[in-house]
Amino acid sequence: MSARDPRLTPARTDLAAESLRGQVSAPRYAAPRRMVVRAYAASLRRAPRRDAPLDTEALHGEAVDVYDMDDEGWAWGQLLADGYVGYLPADDLVDAGPAPTHRVIAPRTFIYPTPDIKAPPLGALPLAASVTAGADATAKAAAAGAAAARFTRLAQGNGQEGGYVYAAHLAPAAAAGGDHAAVAERLVGAPYLWGGRTSLGLDCSALVQLSLMAVGRACPRDSDMQAAGVGEALPVDALDQLTRGDLVFWRGHVGMMLDPRTLIHANGHHMQVAVEPLAGAMARIAAAGGGPATALRAVR
Template sequence: MSQIFDRRRHPVRADLAAIDYEGRADAARFVEGEVFQVTAARLALRPEPRLDRSIDTEALCGEWVTVYEQTPEGWAWGQLDTDGYVGWLSSDGLGPVKAATHRVRALRTYRYPGPDLKFPPLGLLSMGSRVTVTGETVTRGLTYAILSDGSAVVAKHLVPAEHCTEDWVAVAEEFLGTPYLWGGRSSLGLDCSALIQLAAQTGGIDIPRDSDMQEAEAGEEISHDDPSSLHRGDLLFWKGHVGVITGPNTLLHANGHTMTVAYERLDQAIARIAATEWGEVTKARRLSRDKAD
């Protein structure tokens, strides 16, 4: 078998692969996976089971992951249900599967041990995190959603799991000023393609995780010969980078130049990036719910 599998998208290794790849891939053994849920606020996925390796992406609380191997050292190798990303993550951040009823829609929200903002918080949940709400209660006029583990979050920070926003670009703009983090996928820090993926998901548009995948598959290709003709919501790609058009001559992107999510004049961004290793614009694409992924 000569097919080459992208390690980021296919649970295939020389020594182990998912059972679905039997007959398609060369591996010493094929196994059934076991589905777990991410219980940590966010969980790093790495290309190897080593803490000194850069992260590829992050799994968010409530997302499901199919695990094909767990090691005595506390590592799990598996594939995210959300976008199909494959990698190594900490077994300590995984637990039993529960069906999500809601998603975090605020940039981030505190999770409390009970329904009271005066309680010391247990941590922060980022936009896109999934939770199971079992009830609601009001404390001093503020409504809290009670989660399946007994903890609580402010109810107005959540939306139903299948909720879609009309203007996903406005959601991307809410991340303005968020620190740039290579491999990050939360409102505490994220990279260029995660910004686009997380925002688009709020509009019901599922797209791949990394910029090269998005450039090849997200939405439909459009001309980028005249940047002034691009519309709000159009994606512009460079080698290893993506940003979104928010208005005339305006690009929003998580970038290593400002190390934040920032606006930049499109003409200036094109000239600046052309002078770097990333070079000229390579493609433009337009998203729609009909053209998701």
């Protein structure tokens, strides 16, 4: 039996997902409890401790299959968006309700108590968060006048408390297409955070994942997974074939091309999302011991 990637396998020494019965040995198995993230972003950690490494973040409205809830307030489960497994604060989750109708396409957008930009916001949703619009959102907005029609009313439940979001910051959940490199550009200056997945802090592979998710394209979480399956492989020495939106990989790192010579990436050198010439980034990474580029992927 081939080894399973622990990042994507809901199995630990004492428990495994029921779907793995007969494939993974465990003292007991559990069926999933479908839940969703009600926090604006929930930390997914490698162990059920606040000081455990941050592996990734689950965004508002994302679905989670939960297999265990302990007495210390931790839920152990698997994110449906990218398959990542880990521990999340149980208070950040609620049982799933209606499927989301929209996703956030702005780096961050506010939720207002009324359809008025002067109202004190209730909170802020991150890029790629999922929300459910009220069934009568369009009719109510039209009835409220032209200014209110700029907003989408959110339904209550599924972790939402209602409120209004600027409609241009949302796209239908099923919509696909668009310039994923333009999404990445809107995150220039966002701070670098290992395991982060929002404009308040994100890492290199999260920048790629969020940019693709914002235009309706599925994408795995980590750079090695992306190098193995996103887009189409190019010869590793075919730098002259790179164009906007393509990906360049190093050992443990990924960046996206804005044009044939310019790279955007979240990185620990600048400690933020930065734009720089590809040639300069390659030289600096090699000088720091990161080696040459290991893979190129065309994503068009």
